[in-house]
Amino acid sequence: MYFKRLLPVLLVAFAFSGCDPSPDPNRGEVVAKVYGNYLYESDLTGIVPSGTPIKDSLFLTNSYIDSWIRKRLLIRQAERNLTPRQQDFTRKLEDYRNSLLTYSYETELINQKLDTIVSDREIEVYYNQNKSSFQLRYNIVKVVYVVLPENSKEISTFIKLLTNPDTIISQAIESLAKRYATSFYIGDETWIRFDDLLAQIPIETYNQELFLRNNKFIEIDDAPFKYLIRFKDFIISESVSPLEIETENIRNIIINKRKQELLRKMYEELYEQAIRDNVFEIY
Incomplete structure (x- = not known):
């Protein structure tokens, strides 16, 4: 049994001595002892996962035994230094x-x-x-954007679809985007943080509120891509x-x-x- 090879120095240091109570023979072989407290081989069940290499098994078991010994020593120290009243946790x-x-x-x-x-x-x-309880802490937008190769022949088609003053024809945009766009996002019915959009699109703005109030559609040239962004709606931070x-x-x-x-x-x-x-x- 490889437990016999564990922590030889510690096992000698905490070997049976004095008038400590005898170990319980029904619990199996003793692995370690601190004063009158015994750690049995059966207590180590489950410490090492099945299939663990022997070297790793020894390390895990040694670590557990060492931790057990240190904890028992601390408990002993506490028992010796705390008054009976301090030890009463009833x-x-x-x-x-x-x-x-x-x-x-x-x-x-x-x-x-x-x-x-x-x-x-x-x-x-x-x-x-309870509307007053629901206050935005950031700017949010409903947006549709398409990212195209800068030389794409479909740029004008997407611009027409995205600049329609009455509505955003999201199904047509999505259908074309799947064929021609490098990436796209159809979020004309979903609120997202404006900051999240800025992480995806190279928009430069130093005043988000002013930018959103003054831009409904923008084009961005950032070689080798062309970005087309349509803002359907926005709500400014601290609004409901x-x-x-x-x-x-x-x-x-x-x-x-x-x-x-x-x-x-x-x-x-x-x-x-x-x-x-x-x-x-x-x-």
């Missing part, structure tokens, strides 16, 4: 157990009784009633964030409010039932 353990117990019960109650279906109407109503962006956030807020109300009712009903049953007294 209250803390009870509080911790109670916290785990109530958390587990609340979680199970929520899993069983919480309604997590939130309608679009509920989301819209909440949004309209649009519903489309806040939908999932609002859904989570509503579900969390339901959760808190479910727990509040549970506590209140529990307390009222206890009063009726006369199960507690206040002195």
Whole structure:
């Protein structure tokens, strides 16, 4: 058994001595000992993944044993230097157990009784009633862009499609872009951060708000490419964030409010039932 070759110096240093209690014969062979505490070979089960080379197995096992010894030494040092009162964790353990117990019960109650279906109407109503709570912290845009080779014969075609004053014919643009464009993005119905667009397109601007207010369509020559960008819409930072962006956030807020109300009712009903049953007294 290769455990016999592990940590020879440490095993000698912590060998059986004095009047320490004897190891438990039912737990198998002893691997290490610190004062009256024993580490058994069975405790090492699972430390080394199956198929690990012997060299790595020895390293992992040695590391575990060394860590165990250091921890036991620290515990021993703490026991010797802390007063009995400082070592009494009865209250803390009870509080911790109670916290785990109530958390587990609340979680199970929520899993069983919480309604997590939130309608679009509920989301819209909440949004309209709390618009001041949804403020943008960055500029956002709805945009379509196409990147073409600078010598592409289709540039004029894309310019006509992207500069249509009435609408963006996204299906036609996408169909042509798949054939002729180096890359493209059809986001005329989706809000994105303007900063994210700047990371993709070489737009130079020192005032984002001014730029967005003054540009609906731009062309950028950046050899060997031609960039055609059409802004369908924009919203400036610190404005009210649009519903489309806040939908999932609002859904989570509503579900969390339901959760808190479910727990509040549970506590209140529990307390009222206890009063009726006369199960507690206040002195």
